[in-house]
Amino acid sequence: MTFVKDQNEMRKVYCTLLSESAKTDDRIVVLEADLMASNGTKDFFKNFPERAYNVGIAEANMIGVAAGLASCGKLPFANTFTAFATRRCYDQITISAAYTNLPLRVVGTDPGLAAEVNGGTHMSMEDVSIMRAMPNMAVFEPVDETQFRAAWDWIVSYEGPLYIRLFRKNTTKIFDEGYTFEPGKVSLVKDGADVVLFASGIMVAEALKAAEALEADGISAAVVNVHTLKPFDSEGVAAWLKKCGAAVTCENGTVLGGLGSAVAECAADNCPVPVKKIGVQDHFGEVGTLSYLQEKYHMTAKDIVEAAKAAIDMKK
Amino acid sequence: MISDACLQELNAKARDIRVLTLEMIGHAGKGHLGGAVSIADILSLLYFKRMNVKPEEPRWADRDRLVLSKGHAGTALYAALSLRGYFPREVCYTLNQNGTTLPSHVDMRKVPGADMTAGSLAQGFSAAVGMALAGKVDSKSYKVYTIVGDGESQEGQIWEAAMFAGNHGLDNLVAFTDWNGMQIDGTTDEVNSLNPLDGKWESFGWHVITVDGHDIVALDAALDEAETVKGKPTMILAKTLKGKGISFAEGKVSSHSMAYGLDEVAAEIAKM
Numbered sequence: 001m002t003f004v005k006d007q008n009e010m011r012k013v014y015c016t017l018l019s020e021s022a023k024t025d026d027r028i029v030v031l032e033a034d035l036m037a038s039n040g041t042k043d044f045f046k047n048f049p050e051r052a053y054n055v056g057i058a059e060a061n062m063i064g065v066a067a068g069l070a071s072c073g074k075l076p077f078a079n080t081f082t083a084f085a086t087r088r089c090y091d092q093i094t095i096s097a098a099y100t101n102l103p104l105r106v107v108g109t110d111p112g113l114a115a116e117v118n119g120g121t122h123m124s125m126e127d128v129s130i131m132r133a134m135p136n137m138a139v140f141e142p143v144d145e146t147q148f149r150a151a152w153d154w155i156v157s158y159e160g161p162l163y164i165r166l167f168r169k170n171t172t173k174i175f176d177e178g179y180t181f182e183p184g185k186v187s188l189v190k191d192g193a194d195v196v197l198f199a200s201g202i203m204v205a206e207a208l209k210a211a212e213a214l215e216a217d218g219i220s221a222a223v224v225n226v227h228t229l230k231p232f233d234s235e236g237v238a239a240w241l242k243k244c245g246a247a248v249t250c251e252n253g254t255v256l257g258g259l260g261s262a263v264a265e266c267a268a269d270n271c272p273v274p275v276k277k278i279g280v281q282d283h284f285g286e287v288g289t290l291s292y293l294q295e296k297y298h299m300t301a302k303d304i305v306e307a308a309k310a311a312i313d314m315k316k
Numbered sequence: 317m318i319s320d321a322c323l324q325e326l327n328a329k330a331r332d333i334r335v336l337t338l339e340m341i342g343h344a345g346k347g348h349l350g351g352a353v354s355i356a357d358i359l360s361l362l363y364f365k366r367m368n369v370k371p372e373e374p375r376w377a378d379r380d381r382l383v384l385s386k387g388h389a390g391t392a393l394y395a396a397l398s399l400r401g402y403f404p405r406e407v408c409y410t411l412n413q414n415g416t417t418l419p420s421h422v423d424m425r426k427v428p429g430a431d432m433t434a435g436s437l438a439q440g441f442s443a444a445v446g447m448a449l450a451g452k453v454d455s456k457s458y459k460v461y462t463i464v465g466d467g468e469s470q471e472g473q474i475w476e477a478a479m480f481a482g483n484h485g486l487d488n489l490v491a492f493t494d495w496n497g498m499q500i501d502g503t504t505d506e507v508n509s510l511n512p513l514d515g516k517w518e519s520f521g522w523h524v525i526t527v528d529g530h531d532i533v534a535l536d537a538a539l540d541e542a543e544t545v546k547g548k549p550t551m552i553l554a555k556t557l558k559g560k561g562i563s564f565a566e567g568k569v570s571s572h573s574m575a576y577g578l579d580e581v582a583a584e585i586a587k588m
Binding site: 026029050051053055056058060061063064065066067068069070071072073074076091092094095096099100101 | 377383423424425431432433435436438439440441442443444445446447448449450451453454472473476477479480484
């Protein structure tokens with residue numbers, strides 16, 4: 001299997017989608033907290049100056065302003081790095097967005113290890129875990145450009161608060177143009193029977209590489225993308241657990257409370273089978289390239305292969 | 317300007333808000349009394365003279381809005397909303413009872429007429445700024461009022477929002493500070509002084525008016541003045557007395573949250 005990078009950076013795709021929608025959807029307003037350039041929304045600011053506001057380095061206020069806008073019928077997209085978008089503003093999002101159930105969008109860029117040389121202070125290992133624990137909040141992580149575009153109509157029409165975890169650079173292409181996005185439903189990437197690899201974000205590509213390696217060893221591995229961590233597709237995940245009887249979760253963040261926990265909870269509730277978790281094993285990040293950190297933290301295809309074999313062994 | 321008859325009516329409404337607040341907390345057995353009755357005059361003026369609202373249509377898009385950012389004073393807001401016709405008086409007596417629609421801190425999803433949820437301090441103020449911004453984006457003529465506490469103004473988010481509102485010239489936004497000088501652990505000067513509060517707001521680009529927060533004529537004149545100010549939000553620093561109008565609460569730090577029952581309510585009303 002050959003892997004190719006998507007042609008456009010995700011932040012460029014994001015700005016394009018925002019701009020296209022804003023032409024016909026008066027509700028759309030964009031908020032930044034001094035990361036307009038990093039998040040790729042400069043063109044929106046240029047083209048829609050009356051609907052784009054840079055609040056400065058004041059993320060808490062950005063969320064509150066977004067909530068006020070949303071209460072008046074606007075659809076605000078509040079952008080910043082995931083670390084600031086979630087843990088720094090957790091109470092603001094909890095009370096002003098989720099408790100109020102207002103339709104605002106919090107978009108966090110540079111998830112998990114993707115913060116690379118910004119290092120441990122900027123790495124949100126726990127954002128999925130804490131956002132998933134928040135009532136009313138939906139959590140979505142697009143895996144590539146095709147899926148992001150396919151999900152856009154849902155993103156702008158979803159009635160409650162939504163957190164989007166966005167890798168801002170070029171993603172590995174996973175889905176082809178015929179891909180159909182089903183809100184709240186997992187997406188099958190590759191069929192298989194012996195073990196299922198549940199993956200999100202940048203880890204989908206690693207899971208696919210792992211599935212290829214497993215095939216060479218005579219193991220049939222399915223790859224299933226869990227793009228929406230909440231509402232969680234318990235039915236879809238349980239069906240795959242039943243079919244394969246063993247699972248590995250692959251996520252770019254802590255295994256405490258994120259995708260791994262969600263799948264393990266689903267297994268415990270529906271069909272107890274072995275679940276091995278690949279991700280950040282309860283530690284902070286550090287500066288480094290993505291590939292270096294993935295290797296150091298045992299988050300590569302090789303690690304997934306080992307975990308898959310261990311999970312299959314536990315079936316016996 | 318305000319006529320004598322109107323003033324008499326607004327003072328009577330302020331008294332009604334205080335009495336109902338006193339009763340509601342008496343029924344509950346305890347609650348945030350001091351900082352609720354200190355804003356009764358402001359609420360009377362807003363809901364019975366200044367604000368353009370439709371109690372029969374609480375979510376009317378063009379209404380004026382009030383965000384009670386000091387959400388723990390919700391009881392006084394509920395009293396005002398009930399007296400204004402948003403919901404029956406009987407509902408008021410369910411304050412903080414199991415299954416109530418009137419929780420101690422303001423909840424926009426439960427309370428008819430409440431424009432924003434508040435309780436985690438300073439968040440309501442940011443939301444009020446967002447509402448004012450929405451009004452500008454949509455070229456609407458509605459006004460946004462908000463009430464913050466002086467203790468609440470120790471929160472950094474207040475100043476994040478103040479800076480943004482000042483820089484964006486949100487002249488459709490009028491804020492009040494309930495400047496009663498007290499917070500849970502003591503006076504604001506003892507805990508972490510806000511002084512000079514007027515200078516702070518001025519330096520953040522706000523038009524600042526300092527008035528007696530229990531003088532409805534002065535408060536009304538301040539709102540008239542705010543209407544003439546273009547390109548700046550207005551902060552009305554309302555000097556108030558915590559527990560105002562309730563003899564056992566007036567001027568007491570402990571009035572922030574007080575326990576008392578219906579006997580005390582009856583005795584207090586007899587004194588009035």
